[in-house]
Amino acid sequence: MSTIPGTSQENPWAALGLASQAPTRDTSLGQADFLRLMTEQLKHQDPLKPMENTEFLGQLAQFSTVQGIQDMQGAMGSMASVMESDQTLRAxxxxxxxxxxxxxxxxxQAGADGGLSxxxxxxxxxxxxxxxxDASGAIVHTTTLEADGAGPVGWEWDGLDGDGEPVDAGRYGIVATSGTGEDAxxxxxxxxxxxxxxxxxxxxLVLNLAGLGSHSLSSVRRLG
Structure with missing residues (x-):
């Protein structure tokens, strides 16, 4: 007759081939825990050497400071969430x-509607x-402007090449220079x-711009 091995009462997981698992414990110190420790400390202090008032007040001040920081962190987190929501609505x-x-x-985009400024x-x-x-490095259009001095100079391009034909759809680079030759x-x-x-x-916050991809709100130079 076959027998069934007995299980250990101390480790009921052994029969299943599993190691015993100790329950997790919360090791954080809350407000109630701190006050309970303070009460026990007062109850068991040496009558011949009682805790001085300054020491007791110092411990209370320490706890108040920690509690105040925690409360402030919670308030700051709530305020940051509200500000983020407000910025999102504005954006x-x-x-x-x-x-x-x-x-x-x-x-x-292809055609004259694919221009930019x-x-x-x-x-x-x-x-x-x-x-x-263009993507191959070939120049498809050149514009020459006259700057009055240092500062921004506006320009526009209608999406046409040097022969007046609409360019193909695709990715294009814009290269701006002043001067010529080695002085460029x-x-x-x-x-x-x-x-x-x-x-x-x-x-x-990130703005998703047509043809330009994503840019942070802080990188925007002008809106209009």
Missing amino acids: AALVGHDALVQADAVEL GEVEAVSGGPVRIDIV TALEVRLQARVDSVSIGAAG
Whole structure:
């Protein structure tokens, strides 16, 4: 007759081949725990050497400080949540408007409707050249402007190549320079695009711009 091995009362999991698992315990010290410890400390203190008032008040002050910090952290967290929600609602009102951001490439649609506008930051007065470059590096269009001095210079492109034909859909780079030859200086390019939607990222509010991708709200130079 076969027998069934007995199970240990101390470890009922052994029969199943499982190690015993000690229950998890909460080791955090809350307000009730602190007050209970303070009460026990007073009940069991040495009558010949009672706790001095200053020491007792110091412990109470310590607890009050910790409790105050915890309360403040909770309040700050709630306030941050409210501010984030408020910013999201405000940013939602930007959908459909145009935003100017620093960018040197764009995804264009085919045809004249695929044009774009923006500005370059001139470092001094004089001619400014703006080249539209396709994915292969070939220049498809060149615009030359005259800057009156250092500062932003606005420009537009209708989406046509040098022969007046609509460019193909795709990704195009924008290269702006002032001067010629060895004296040529690269300039900062800013493009304007429509805000399609707003999202919340790790760095905060993000504007999703048509053809330009996602840009943080802090990177926007102008709205209009």
